[in-house]
Amino acid sequence: AQSVTQPDIHITVSEGASLELRCNYSYGATPYLFWYVQSPGQGLQLLLKYFSGDTLVQGIKGFEAEFKRSQSSFNLRKPSVHWSDAAEYFCAVGGMNRDDKIIFGKGTRLHILP
Amino acid sequence: NAGVTQTPKFRILKIGQSMTLQCTQDMNHNYMYWYRQDPGMGLKLIYYSVGAGITDKGEVPNGYNVSRSTTEDFPLRLELAAPSQTSVYFCASSPPGLRIGSSYEQYFGPGTRLTVT
Numbered sequence: 001a002q003s004v005t006q007p008d009i010h011i012t013v014s015e016g017a018s019l020e021l022r023c024n025y026s027y028g029a030t031p032y033l034f035w036y037v038q039s040p041g042q043g044l045q046l047l048l049k050y051f052s053g054d055t056l057v058q059g060i061k062g063f064e065a066e067f068k069r070s071q072s073s074f075n076l077r078k079p080s081v082h083w084s085d086a087a088e089y090f091c092a093v094g095g096m097n098r099d100d101k102i103i104f105g106k107g108t109r110l111h112i113l114p
Numbered sequence: 115n116a117g118v119t120q121t122p123k124f125r126i127l128k129i130g131q132s133m134t135l136q137c138t139q140d141m142n143h144n145y146m147y148w149y150r151q152d153p154g155m156g157l158k159l160i161y162y163s164v165g166a167g168i169t170d171k172g173e174v175p176n177g178y179n180v181s182r183s184t185t186e187d188f189p190l191r192l193e194l195a196a197p198s199q200t201s202v203y204f205c206a207s208s209p210p211g212l213r214i215g216s217s218y219e220q221y222f223g224p225g226t227r228l229t230v231t
Contacts, residue, residue, distance in 0.1 A: 009154070034219055043118075043204055043222035044157075051218075090156065094218075101172070102208075102220060106156035 006105035023091030032094040118223035137205030146188040
């Protein structure tokens with residue numbers, strides 16, 4: 001069965017510092033992987049996705065993520081965070097098999113120190 | 115393109131009342147979904163639909179009903195509201211994936227914040 005683990009519930013970084021949010025998944029075949037961001041009071045917005053090909057994917061707002069099959073991970077990174085990046089981030093896994101639904105992690109809330 | 119729209123944005127219900135949460139998408143997506151989001155719990159799938167006339171239960175369907183008469187609309191019905199249904203509800207849509215039943219990324223509406231007292 002599919003599952004997603006985001007081990008960090010909260011992360012605090014200083015503005016301008018680098019960021020890495022962790023995501024581990026469980027899926028029996030090649031997964032579809034996603035990162036979404038949710039600003040307070042808003043819906044979820046897709047940051048980036050991985051289906052196949054290059055394992056380093058670029059997204060919007062300067063984010064990138066790397067798919068590591070050997071570690072079942074899809075960590076999200078940003079070299080220098082801005083105060084506007086404070087939000088909740090969700091990793092999700094889906095698949096190409098029939099009846100595979102997208103499963104969301106429980107989220108990591110990012111706090112930015114000025 | 116408005117994307118996925120939801121109404122209302124906020125609603126307070128009394129226990130036992132009923133209501134319908136509206137969801138419309140203008141992207142001609144086949145797949146539509148209803149989630150609820152509770153603090154620290156991520157998103158839980160309530161119901162989904164792979165096309166007009168076809169709906170199926172998700173992880174937490176009890177207390178809810180859906181219909182899909184058109185591609186665009188996917189309303190969620192609460193018949194007898196209970197305090198446990200206090201939550202934020204998100205509708206999403208998705209284009210179909212490579213195989214029947216699979217899907218690509220989902221596009222979310224802004225949500226409906228529901229309080230049942």
